[in-house]
Amino acid sequence: MTRKIRLGAFLPGGGQHVASWRHPDQPVDGATSFAFHRQLAETAERGLFDAYFLADNLAIGFGGAREGGNARIAGFEPVTLFSALAPLTTNIGFIATASTTYEEPYNTARKFASLDLLSGGRAGWNVVTTTGDPTAQNFNRDTQLPHAARYRRAAEHVDVVKKLWDSFEDDAFIRDKESGVFYDQDKLHESEHRGEHFQVRGPLNVPRSPQGHPVIVQAGQSEDGRELAAATAEVIFTAHQHIETAQEFYRDIKARARGLGRSPDHILVMPGVAPFVGRTEAEAREKYERLTALIVEEDGIGLLNGLTGGTLDLRGYDVDGPLPPAPPTEGMKSRQALIRQIADENNFSIRQLYQWIATARGHFTIVGTPETIVDTLQEWFENEAADGFNILPPWLPTGLVDFVELIVPELQRRGLFRTAYEGRTLRENLGLPFPINRWAGARATAQAAE
Numbered sequence: 001m002t003r004k005i006r007l008g009a010f011l012p013g014g015g016q017h018v019a020s021w022r023h024p025d026q027p028v029d030g031a032t033s034f035a036f037h038r039q040l041a042e043t044a045e046r047g048l049f050d051a052y053f054l055a056d057n058l059a060i061g062f063g064g065a066r067e068g069g070n071a072r073i074a075g076f077e078p079v080t081l082f083s084a085l086a087p088l089t090t091n092i093g094f095i096a097t098a099s100t101t102y103e104e105p106y107n108t109a110r111k112f113a114s115l116d117l118l119s120g121g122r123a124g125w126n127v128v129t130t131t132g133d134p135t136a137q138n139f140n141r142d143t144q145l146p147h148a149a150r151y152r153r154a155a156e157h158v159d160v161v162k163k164l165w166d167s168f169e170d171d172a173f174i175r176d177k178e179s180g181v182f183y184d185q186d187k188l189h190e191s192e193h194r195g196e197h198f199q200v201r202g203p204l205n206v207p208r209s210p211q212g213h214p215v216i217v218q219a220g221q222s223e224d225g226r227e228l229a230a231a232t233a234e235v236i237f238t239a240h241q242h243i244e245t246a247q248e249f250y251r252d253i254k255a256r257a258r259g260l261g262r263s264p265d266h267i268l269v270m271p272g273v274a275p276f277v278g279r280t281e282a283e284a285r286e287k288y289e290r291l292t293a294l295i296v297e298e299d300g301i302g303l304l305n306g307l308t309g310g311t312l313d314l315r316g317y318d319v320d321g322p323l324p325p326a327p328p329t330e331g332m333k334s335r336q337a338l339i340r341q342i343a344d345e346n347n348f349s350i351r352q353l354y355q356w357i358a359t360a361r362g363h364f365t366i367v368g369t370p371e372t373i374v375d376t377l378q379e380w381f382e383n384e385a386a387d388g389f390n391i392l393p394p395w396l397p398t399g400l401v402d403f404v405e406l407i408v409p410e411l412q413r414r415g416l417f418r419t420a421y422e423g424r425t426l427r428e429n430l431g432l433p434f435p436i437n438r439w440a441g442a443r444a445t446a447q448a449a450e
Contacts, residue, residue, distance in 0.1 A: 002415070004416065004417055004418055004431075005377065005381050005386075005387075005388050005389065005411060005416050005417050006050050006235075006268055006270060006387055006388025006389075006430055006431075007047075007048075007049045007050055007388055007389060007390075007391060007417070008049065008050055008051045008052075008053045008095065008235075008237070008270060008388070008389070008390040008391065009040075009044040009047075009049045009051070009052050009053060009390075009391055009393075009400065010053045010054075010055070010272065010390050010391065010392045010393075011037075011040045011041075011044065011052055011053070011054070011393070011396060011400065012031065012054065012055065012072060012075065013027075013030040013031040013032070013033060013036055013037050013040070013075060013076075013396070014030050014031030014072050014075060015030065015072075015394070015395045015396050016274065016359065016360060016392045016393060016394050016395070016396075016399075017291055017358055017359050017360075017394040017395055018072075018295060018299050018300065018303050018354075018358040019291060019292075019294035019295045019296065019299065019358065020291065020394060020395035020396070022294040023290075023291060023294065023395045023398075025395060025396075025397070025398040026395045026396055026398075030396060031072065031074065031075040031076075032074065032075060032076065034076075034081075034084065036396075036397075037076070037081060037085060038085060038088055039397060040052070040396060040397060040400060041085045041088065041089055041092060042088070042089065043397060043400050043401060043404060044092055044400065044404075045089050045090070045091060045092040046404060047400075047403065047404030047408050048408065048417070048418050048419075048420070048421060049092055049391075050092070050093055050388070050426065050429050050430055051092060051093035051094060051095045051122075051124060051426060052082070052085070052092055052093070052094050052095070053095040053126070053217075053237070053390060054078040054081070054082075054095070054096055054097060055078075055097045055126070056077070056078050056096070056097040056098065056099070056128075057072075057135075058099060058102060058130055058135045058138060058139070059132060059134045059135040059137075059138055060073055060074070060134070078096035078097060078098075079096045079098070079111050079112065079115050082094035082096055082115055082119070082123070083114070083115055083118055086115065086118050086119035086120075086122065087118070090424075091122075091421040091424060091429065092122065093119075093122040093123070093124055093215070093425075093426030093429065093430075094115065094119060094122055094123055094124065094426075095123075095124035095125070095126050095215070095217050095235075096112070096115070096123070096124070096125065096126065097126040097128055098111075098112070098125060098126070098127075098128070099128055099129070099130040100127060100128065100129055100130075100150075100153055100154040100157035100158065101128075101129050101130040101145060101150050101153060101154070102130055102135070102138075102139045103157075104198070105157050105160035105161045105164065105198055105200055106160075106164065106200055106202075106204070108125070108157070108161050109160075109161040109164035109165055109204050109206075110164075110204060110205070110206055112125045112161075112214045113164075113165060113204060113206035113207075113208075113209070113213070113214070114206055115214070116209035116211065116213065116214045117206060117207065117209045119209075120209070120210055120424060120425070121209040121210035121211030121212075121424065121425035121426065121427070122211075122424075122425060122426045123209070123214040123215070123426065124214050124215035124216070124217050124235065124426055125161075125214045125215070125216055125217065126217040126218070126219060126237070127154060127157075127158055127216060127217065127218045127219075127228070127232070127233070128218075128219060128220075129145075129147075129150035129151060129153070129154050129220070130144075130150070131144055131150075132144055147222070147224065148224060151220075151224035151225065151227070151228055152196065152197070153196075153197045154228055155227075155228055155231065155232070156195045156196060156197050156198060157197070157198065158216065158228075158232045159193075159195075159232075160191065160193050160195070160198050160200050162213070162216075162232075163191040163193060163200075163202065163438075164191055164200070164202050164203070164204040165204065165208065165212075165213035165214075166189065166208075166213075166437050166438045166439060167188060167189055167190075167191070167202055167203030167204040167205075168183075168187065168188055168189075168203070168204075168207045168208055169184075169187035169188075169189075169208075169437045169439055169440045170208055170212070170437060170440070171184075171187065172184050172187035172188055172207065173207060187439070187440075188203055189202070189203055189439050190202045190203050191203065208437070209425075210424070210425055211425035211426060211427040211428070211434065212427070212434050212435040212436075212437070213435055214426075215234050215235060215426050215427060215430065215432060216232055216233055216234050216235070217233060217234070217235040217236070217237060218232065218233035218235075218236055218237070219236070219237040219238065221238055221239065221249065221335075221338075226249075226252065226253060226256065227256070229253060229267075230253055230256030230257045230259075230260060230262070230267070231260055231262075233267060234266060234267060234268065234430075234432055235267075235268045235270060235430070236253060236267065236268070236269045236270065237270055237271075237272060237390050238269060238270070238271050238272070239271065239272055239335070239338055239362045239363045239364070240271050240364060240385075241338070241341070241342060241345075241362075241364055243379065243380055243383065243385050246271055246380060246385035246386060247383065247384050247385045249269070250269045250384050250385055250386065251384055253267060253269060254267065254269075266432060266433060268387040268388055268430060268432070269385075269386055269387050269388075270386060270387060270388045270389055270390045271363070271364060271380070271385070271386050271389055271390070272360060272363030272364065272389070272390045272391075272392050273360075273363065273364050273365075273366060273377070273389045273390070273391055273392065274359045274360035274363055274364065274365045274366070274391075274392040274393070274394055275365075275366050275367075275368075275373050275391065275393070275394075275399075275402075275403060275407065276288040276291075276359075276365070276366070276367040276368075276394060276399075277368065277369070277370060277373055277402045277403065277406050277407060278368075278369060279369065279370075279406070280369060281367075281368060281369060281372070284367045284368050284369060285367055287367075287394075288367045288394075291359075291394055291395060292355050292358070295354070295355060295358050297319065297351075298315075300351070300354030300355065300358060301314045301315055301319070301350070301354060303354055303357065303358060303361070304323075304339070304350065304353065304354050304357070307335060307336070307339045307357065307361060307362065308323075308326045308336055308339055308340075312324065312326040314350055317350060318350070319349065319350045319351040320349045320350070320351055321349060321350060322343070322347075322348075322349060322350070323340070323343040323348070323349075323350055323353055326340070335361075335362055338362045339353070339357065339362055342356065342357065342362065359392075359394050360392045360394070363390075363392055365394075370406045370407050370409075370410040371410060373407060374407060374410045374411055374414065374416075377389060377411070377416075378414065378416060381416065391403055
């Protein structure tokens with residue numbers, strides 16, 4: 001099959017841009033409007049997106065900060081929302097974020113297996129470690145776990161969840177009314193996991209779905225994040241401002257995966273892109289400037305406070321002066337470094353910096369016509385920088401509709417994107433292999449060796 005661009009749609013109902021809720025097109029209650037989320041899901045499916053992607057917070061605001069949140073300050077728990085949206089859609093996948101830091105593997109495995117079954121095999125789990133002391137204080141801790149400790153826990157957490165997803169073999173359920181045999185007891189397996197962080201006996205009380213188990217997505221870019229992604233992820237959501245850094249990340253991840261015995265083709269790298277698209281350059285620029293003008297200074301500074309680690313309060317600094325030094329924290333280390341890189345490379349003032357990152361918090365913002373935007377996407381796709389993109393429309397629904405009606409046809413015209421869904425499961429549409437049940441696989445190997 002000819003390689004095609006994969007597309008995720010990152011669609012928080014409150015909008016992506018920090019000021020999106022103030023835009024005339026954006027519903028002010030979008031974050032908690034089910035009808036609006038349904039509209040977004042249907043629009044993304046009309047545009048043949050692979051998946052609807054949602055992040056999650058376990059505290060008020062971004063990283064626990066009340067400033068800079070606005071319409072993102074409160075919203076739905078993603079798996080709950082996606083469980084309601086799944087029966088109203090047919091092909092689009094649903095990638096929900098859940099924390100390995102504050103969830104138990106059994107609960108994570110159970111809710112994602114349930115979503116996967118409810119959706120007919122269209123679920124994905126975005127694996128994250130969770131930062132911020134305000135979040136820790138919601139979960140019986142005073143301070144966040146150190147960065148390295150979070151990733152050790154995450155690696156074990158994913159391992160346990162995958163074991164639990166293999167509790168039932170694919171053909172375990174016989175459901176024979178005549179004989180009275182409901183399932184084959186030999187095809188139900190306990191996990192019996194005992195590790196540094198978790199003790200989980202299993203088995204899970206949810207069967208496998210048509211795609212075997214949910215697609216595993218990961219978004220870390222630090223050294224620990226790359227190790228976890230190369231070992232476990234099937235899709236990687238990453239942030240880059242330049243094709244050169246995207247290529248370095250892409251090649252590094254593929255090499256690490258190959259070194260671990262995985263096929264590099266079974267890991268899709270999908271950088272985030274926030275497009276302002278217009279039929280002319282002037283129209284695209286007007287859309288960008290209109291949204292930028294709606295930023296409340298306090299919100300912009302609050303956003304920067306969170307993204308720079310939370311230890312530097314910029315409210316006392318001249319917003320037209322440079323970003324002061326900020327020591328790295330135990331939070332999102334790669335994002336802290338990226339924000340510093342953006343400020344230094346562009347010689348941005350604090351105001352200019354928050355105006356630039358207000359759209360996508362460090363992801364690549366691009367302003368232009370369908371042709372110029374697709375030129376960039378094609379360059380990254382064809383030169384080992386991306387297998388696809390996670391699209392972050394700056395405001396909703398218009399930013400998503402613009403992409404579907406202006407960008408998708410240009411991608412299709414160039415033969416870069418599908419004209420119809422390839423299958424019914426998220427794995428089929430992403431071109432990812434079906435995961436063989438570990439117990440069935442071991443038995444088949446043993447039988448072949450006899």
